Structures are given as structure tokens and as C-alpha cells.
Amino acid sequence: xxxxxxxxxxxxxxxxxxxxxxxxxxxxxxxxxxxxxxxxxxxxxxxxxxxxxxxxxxxxxxxxxxxxxxxxxxxxxxxxxxxxxxxxxxxxxxxxxxxxxxxxxxxxxxxxxxxxxxxxxxxxxxxxxxxxxxxxxxxxxxxxxxxxxxxxxxxxxxxxxxxxxxxxxxxxxxxxxxxxxxxxxxxxxxxxxxxxxxxxxxxxxxxxxxxxxxx
Amino acid sequence: xxxxxxxxxxxxxxxxxxxxxxxxxxxxxxxxxxxxxxxxxxxxxxxxxxxxxxxxxxxxxxxxxxxxxxxxxxxxxxxxxxxxxxxxxxxxxxxxxxxxxxxxxxxxxxxxxxxxxxxxxxxxxxxxxxxxxxxxxxxxxxxxxxxxxxxxxxxxxxxxxxxxxxxxxxxxxxxxxxxxxxxxxxxxxxxxxxxxxxxxxxxxxxxxxxxxxxxxxxxxxxxxxxxxxxxxxxxxxxxxxxxxxxxxxxxxxxxxxxxxxxxxxxxxxxxxxxxxxxxxxxxxxxxxxxxxxxxxxxxxxxxxxxxxxxxxxx
Numbered sequence: 001x002x003x004x005x006x007x008x009x010x011x012x013x014x015x016x017x018x019x020x021x022x023x024x025x026x027x028x029x030x031x032x033x034x035x036x037x038x039x040x041x042x043x044x045x046x047x048x049x050x051x052x053x054x055x056x057x058x059x060x061x062x063x064x065x066x067x068x069x070x071x072x073x074x075x076x077x078x079x080x081x082x083x084x085x086x087x088x089x090x091x092x093x094x095x096x097x098x099x100x101x102x103x104x105x106x107x108x109x110x111x112x113x114x115x116x117x118x119x120x121x122x123x124x125x126x127x128x129x130x131x132x133x134x135x136x137x138x139x140x141x142x143x144x145x146x147x148x149x150x151x152x153x154x155x156x157x158x159x160x161x162x163x164x165x166x167x168x169x170x171x172x173x174x175x176x177x178x179x180x181x182x183x184x185x186x187x188x189x190x191x192x193x194x195x196x197x198x199x200x201x202x203x204x205x206x207x208x209x210x211x212x213x214x215x
Numbered sequence: 216x217x218x219x220x221x222x223x224x225x226x227x228x229x230x231x232x233x234x235x236x237x238x239x240x241x242x243x244x245x246x247x248x249x250x251x252x253x254x255x256x257x258x259x260x261x262x263x264x265x266x267x268x269x270x271x272x273x274x275x276x277x278x279x280x281x282x283x284x285x286x287x288x289x290x291x292x293x294x295x296x297x298x299x300x301x302x303x304x305x306x307x308x309x310x311x312x313x314x315x316x317x318x319x320x321x322x323x324x325x326x327x328x329x330x331x332x333x334x335x336x337x338x339x340x341x342x343x344x345x346x347x348x349x350x351x352x353x354x355x356x357x358x359x360x361x362x363x364x365x366x367x368x369x370x371x372x373x374x375x376x377x378x379x380x381x382x383x384x385x386x387x388x389x390x391x392x393x394x395x396x397x398x399x400x401x402x403x404x405x406x407x408x409x410x411x412x413x414x415x416x417x418x419x420x421x422x423x424x425x426x427x428x429x430x431x432x433x434x435x436x437x438x439x440x441x442x443x444x445x446x447x448x449x450x451x452x453x454x455x456x457x458x459x460x461x462x463x464x465x466x467x468x469x470x471x472x473x474x475x476x477x478x479x480x481x482x483x484x485x486x487x488x489x490x491x492x493x494x495x496x497x498x499x500x501x502x503x504x505x506x507x508x509x510x511x512x513x514x515x516x517x518x519x520x521x522x523x524x525x526x527x528x529x
Contacts, residue, residue, distance in 0.1 A: 035499075037497065039498075041281040041284065043498040044501050047498070102501065104503070116481075118484070170484070172394075173289075175393075
């Protein structure tokens, strides 16, 4: 049962490419604003923070795909890879801005930050964890790795939690913005613990099997 | 090398500003035009004359637009542009400041009386605890000048300050998620409060303070992190015990009572060794400079802390 009209199959590929283009729009727009002096008086920090927040939003969207299908019958699994890769691109841009524009390739300062500042340590660890996921996001890797791929990609839960910590530890006080992002991540990760019982219950209620593939 | 140069050019003279009138003339003109002084926000920023003060910096001033749009004033929101965007409804007039506590002559100072104090222009560095800085031409008067008017008692060891609470005019003080408990409170030791560098500011860049910068009257203590500079002050109380301060109450591990600028003592979550000059360098060439002990005012104030462990008393 779907609440949304199904997109004809012939448009699937195009819609995925459109998602990549739309997903990169915020970064392009903020970059344009920053480069033209329209992003306030601390454009580097503002741009850096916006990229980080969008990375978290894309991770949230990635994690939302499975519950959307389980609970609402909306099957957007075809967009999950694009969302995950976009999240990786945003994290990579977030780090690049920090490295190039904020600390201006002062590797001593970068090393010191990563070693001594817990929120940067956590953020950097999350970035490193995202790399194998991005590298193995192709069909060939999925076929080659089999169950190993499924296990490897469970890293996204750890990455999402790390991203949430990174955000909360970076701000001076937790206001609505950080709270909402962190709450959504907590909710989506927590869902994984109750997913089996929920699916079992739905199956028994409907008297029909519910597919449980994918996370 | 001394941290300051003797007065050279008043910032008001190099400010791209056409005409400077005295405040009295302005009020007269405003009254004559039937405008009154009931406007909020930018409408209130009025020209203000002041004598060049004794402290001047040989550094490039931060552009006025940066000083008035890149602010931390959580009463109006936690975003840097929130204070300039959300402070339009704030009414800095009428205003009064109660000075009370361990004093011989407690007194409530009306804004008119405050504006008649001997105003000076002082260009100070402002270093935020977040790692950025500005160079700001303030207009104000030494805090000691107002303390002298109330006869502090010998038992007064500290000065406590309090910001106004007006949730209806300050959106950050209402709603579900409030960044801090209100009122915002700050404090200084008596010798810090009486130090000639410590001023109550009523203007910047040759005009009265914009709302987002703490109108109509705020504290400026240039050798301490910016959050010590409490804004929109309604109460000054002389006390015997070290007063409560908002950020220390909020997170004592990260923010201390003293909060002197110190590149050798890092914030637990970030380095304090360098600072970013706001409004300089732009997007592709951020300007970072080394942070100086006591924000460059060590010659004047280091003696206040002689013998104190500055790592323990951060």
C-alpha cells in the first residue's frame, strides 16, 4: 500500500540523476554567496557549518528510507545510494573548507585539532568511516561483497551518531537547530532496534509476508 | 613595545559619515520635528560626540557593518545575524540603570544622566571566546566614574551586572529552546571594575549603540573574552562575594569567572592560540592573527593577577 502515486519505471534513472543535481544545489548556492560576499562577515565558518548541517540532513534522509518503506509503504530505496553519496560529498566538502579556507593548510593545527579536540576527533573518524562506504557504493561491490557489504554498510549508524555528537559538541549551547537534527538521528537509529518486532507485528496483522531486505 | 599609540585621529573623523551634531542638537531637532525617541533599532542610532580617549590602537578598524551584523547576543537568537535581524522591536529608551548593593548612595541613573557623563572614544580590540576578533571604536566612559557617584563601601569586593529581561522584545528569551537562563548576569572583581580600561559603552562608530550591540548601555572589558561585556544593563550591584556569571553557570568547565584572553589556556573544545579578524581577508584569504596575552593589554592589567595561576583561574 503506497500513499504516493508510483513513479513510472522509465523515469527512475532520470529521477536519481535529478536528485544528485538538486542535492548539490545548496553547496553550489552557498559557495556562490560566499564567493560574492553575501554570506555574512565570516563566510568561511558559515559555509563550513552549512555544509556540515547539510551532510547531517542527507544522512538523516538516508536513514529515513527504510522506515518510510516499512511504516508508510513508500519505496524510495532507489534513492538511498544517491543520498548516502551526497552525504559523503558534503562531509568531504565540509572537511576541505576547514582544511583549505579555515586553517589554510596549517597541518600542524589540523593535526592538533584532530588529536586534542574531541568533537574534531569524532568528526574526522566519521569522515574516515564514510570513505569505505562511498568506495563500495557501486553494484559491482554489492555483488562481490555479498553479506559483507550489508555488514560494512551498517557503519552508517555509527557515522550518524558520531555526526550528531560532532554537531552538539561544536556548538556553545544546544538550541532548536542542533536538537532537531540530533533527535531525528536518535529516532532513526533507535528504529533499527525495534524494526524486527514491528515488522513481525505488521505481518501477523496483515496476514501477509513483509519484505525485510535492506536496512 | 607599548600596546597602544597616543591618540591620533578620532574614529569619528575617519568614519564615512557626513555630519556630526551634538546629541543635544539632535534631541532638539527630533523633538521639533515631532519624532520623539520611541523608535527601535536603527532608527534610534543617533550621532554622538565624544572626546578622543586615552586608548587608541594602530590597527585597522573592523567595518561598521561587520560590527553591527556579526553579533553574539543570545537574547535575540544564537545566529550571528539574529541580533541585527531580530532586535527591531527592542526599545532602548526610556532606560535606567540601578546601582545598588554595598554602596553609601544607591541610585537609579536615567539614560539622560548617563549620556551627560564625560564621553570618550576608545578603540579597543574585542576577542570573542569563539576565536574571532574585531577592532571597535567605542564611545563610553570609565565604569569607575559611575561607581564614584554611589560611594562604594569598603566591604564591596565585586561588581555584579544584569541584563534586561523582556521576552516580548527579545525573541531569544521566549520560546521552547532558550540558549541560556535569563537574566544574563556578569561580574568583575572591584579592581577590574575600577581599572581605567574598563568602560561602560553607549555608542560605537560615532553613534549611539545599535540594539544588537547592547543598547543603550553595555560593559566593555577589552582584556577579557567578549562574553564578559554584558549588554543592555539594567542593574549594577556591589557585593562582597564573587557573583554568579551566566556562562560559568552554564558550563563551569569551559568558562571561568575571570575569562581573561589567554592564548596559553585553550578552551576545552578549541584552541585559543589564534583568532580570525572579522571583516578582513574575505572568503579565500581569512585573516588569522596570533592571540596576545590579555588581548594585548598585558602592560596595563597583568599586575592585577600577579601571583595568580591563570590556568586554574581561567
